[in-house]
Amino acid sequence: MARASIAPIFRQKYKVVMLNTRTKFYFFLIAYLSLFLYATVIDFTWQWVVIGIVLARIFSILGIDLGYHRLWSHKAFKSAKWFEYVMMICAILAYNGSSIMYVGTHRMHHAFSDTDKDPHGTIWWKICLYMYEVKEIPIRVISDVMRNPFHRWCHKHYFKIHIAILIMCLIDPVFFGHTIGAIVFGGFLFTGTVNVLAHRKIGYRNFDTDDNSTNIRWLQIWSLHEGLHNNHHHDASAYDFAMKPSEYDVAAIVLRALARVKIVDITR
Ligand SMILES: [Zn+2]
Ligand SMILES: [Zn+2]
Numbered sequence: 001m002a003r004a005s006i007a008p009i010f011r012q013k014y015k016v017v018m019l020n021t022r023t024k025f026y027f028f029l030i031a032y033l034s035l036f037l038y039a040t041v042i043d044f045t046w047q048w049v050v051i052g053i054v055l056a057r058i059f060s061i062l063g064i065d066l067g068y069h070r071l072w073s074h075k076a077f078k079s080a081k082w083f084e085y086v087m088m089i090c091a092i093l094a095y096n097g098s099s100i101m102y103v104g105t106h107r108m109h110h111a112f113s114d115t116d117k118d119p120h121g122t123i124w125w126k127i128c129l130y131m132y133e134v135k136e137i138p139i140r141v142i143s144d145v146m147r148n149p150f151h152r153w154c155h156k157h158y159f160k161i162h163i164a165i166l167i168m169c170l171i172d173p174v175f176f177g178h179t180i181g182a183i184v185f186g187g188f189l190f191t192g193t194v195n196v197l198a199h200r201k202i203g204y205r206n207f208d209t210d211d212n213s214t215n216i217r218w219l220q221i222w223s224l225h226e227g228l229h230n231n232h233h234h235d236a237s238a239y240d241f242a243m244k245p246s247e248y249d250v251a252a253i254v255l256r257a258l259a260r261v262k263i264v265d266i267t268r
Contacts, residue, residue, distance in 0.1 A: 025097075035176065063094045067088060072145060072151075074237050076239040107142070114212045228243075
């Protein structure tokens, strides 16, 4: 049934998955940032700052770093089905586009790093918004996630889900501005800064990869683990980006803890 319903898509060489998303993306980003700024101006306390950073980090690690990046883009580990739903909820709130958009653009970035076909490009603001600038993803790049009805549903209804979230935020704009506003803002910034800086010949390289990727120590404090970008380009399917004793990867520590209680499988 599901296979029959996507058959026409697979007959196309390219599937347009990004069309008409840019305007919607800006609308929701501005709405969430307005909510975040409103809450910050109306009710600023350092407790809310700490809560916002902690929430943004948790949702970004579970949703983007584990779910979108290591599991669905690179298949670096296996996960219990129920935990995939948890990661998907976190990822949708962390506002990095749908899983299909993220996986497609990210795999193209790895395949064509620092070339004309690299969706991350070279202009910093385009890098932040890269997945909304790409109009077409070759279907072969995303065939696995396109076959998954759950991913297709989340992609199709991505912006409708955000309409529902925004309506819910209106119930208590100050509370949700401090929480959901911070999660969206953080998720967008954490990903954007790594994409902007980690191919700019700043930092150091452990491996002589065919691209300009680098590891940036100070970015590790901000990104917790994604700053080890050269290590990641060297072995994209490794669940742990740390490859020297002096390097650390918080997402890998989380994965090892989840593996201990059998929620994920990190063996290769
Ligand atoms: Zn990269
Ligand atoms: Zn990657």
